[in-house]
Amino acid sequence: MTIREINQDDLTNALTFWNNSIKRESMIYKSLDQDSFSSKFLKSDLNIEIKTYLYTEHQIIYGFISGSIDLDKQKAYISTVLVDQDHxxxxxxxxxxxxxxxxxxxKYPFIQSIDIVFFNPIHLEWIIPNTMSHIHPNAPGIDENSSGYHFFKHHGYIEYAKQNSYYQNILGYTYSRHIEQVFESLGEKHISVTFYDSSKHIGFDELFNNLNNENWSVEITRGIKQHEPILIALHHDKFIGFTGPLKVESNLRGYFAGIGIHSDYRGLGIGKALFSVLCMELKNLGAHYMSLFTGNNNPARNIYEKEGFNIVRSWSNMRKTI
Incomplete structure (x- = not known):
């Protein structure tokens, strides 16, 4: 028995081990090619260190573990542990x-815990059950239906949050009567939904300071720089909410980063309006489906469920203090 760090010479055998295991065990994770396998399990960079170890006997791979260290955030994550079914x-x-x-x-005595969570910079795509191979781009934790969930609990990893993955085919999406009434109600309050125009709309910094979500600020700023449409809610000309950026991925999934509403304007139905327009605009751009995840206790789930999105997978966020 040997445990050693993976290297480039192991790439072909390790890739074969991964893809065969996925097929044999009917796991939900997507098969990988050499480039994607290498980027997720071999290639570190200045900010993200990837550590992958193989368990081998007589040069045959029987298992591996891979995780990452975000050097900027000083956080450690586990991406996957996989063992041959017969062993x-x-x-x-x-x-x-x-x-x-x-x-x-x-190596990192200042790191206080190891997490299994969506903040892991290494994303593992998975196939949404009961679909025509529709893909979600990131597993937001450990699949609660997997043997890994019980394995990590046994080894001291504590569940601290639950995430639900939602899905809907949007090819036939239409506005419901309820959403039309929401539009009417907001219109009476001089609140509208439109596309962001930096030359006309004010309040960008105020909104994102109020939301206090760095990931959203970075993603929307990136989308604006790349000329991707951003849906916003306006009170007169003031920017009070967002969703987007609008784009259709190569697998025909409609992209979704999140919805944010200024705290002074919550409870009016703005989130419902933004999300419904997002679904319609993504359908018009050619998206066939949408998938997303949110916390089990996040009130935003009511918006998604009202629009016909269903839970297709539940995930556990787990952490071990070291």
Whole structure:
């Protein structure tokens, strides 16, 4: 038995191990090609260190673990642990996990925990159940239906949040009567939904300071610089809410970054209006479906469910203090 760090010479065998395991175990994760496998499990950069260890006997791979370290945020994450189906219950996964944890403790003593969460910079795409191979671009935790969920609980990882993944085919999406009434109600308050125009609309910095969400600010700023349409809510000409950027991914998924409403304007139905217009505009751009995730206790789930989105997977965010 040997545990060692993966290298470029292992790429072909490790890729084959991953793809065969995915097919054999009917896992929801997407098969990978060499480039995508290498980018997720081999290639570190200045800000993100990737650590992948193999468990081998006589040069045959029986398991591997991979995680990442965000050096800017000083956070450590686990991306995946995978063991050959015929070699389960032999302690392979436990040995790999201990090896990864010991590396973090030794090299990064200032890192206080290891997380399994959507903030992991390494994204693993997964196939949405009961669809024509529709893909969501990131697993926001550990699949609660997987054996990994119980494995990590056994090894001291504590569940601290639950995420639900939502899905809907939007090819036939139309505005409901309820949404039309929301538009009418907002119009009476001089609140409208339109596309962002930096030359006309004021309040960008005020809104994102109020939302206090760095990821949203970065994503919307990026979208504006790349001339991607941003849907916004306006009170007269003041920017009070957003969703977008609007774009259709190569797999025909309508992109979704989130919805944010200024705290002074919540409870009026603005989020419902923005999300419904987002669905319609993405359909008009050629999207076939949308998928997203949100916390189990996030009130935004009511918006998605009202528009016909259904939960297709539940995930656990887990953390171990080290």
């Amino acid at each position: 389960r219950r032999k302690g392979i996964a436990s040995v790999l996990l201990n090896h990864f944890e010991d590396y973090i403790k030794t």
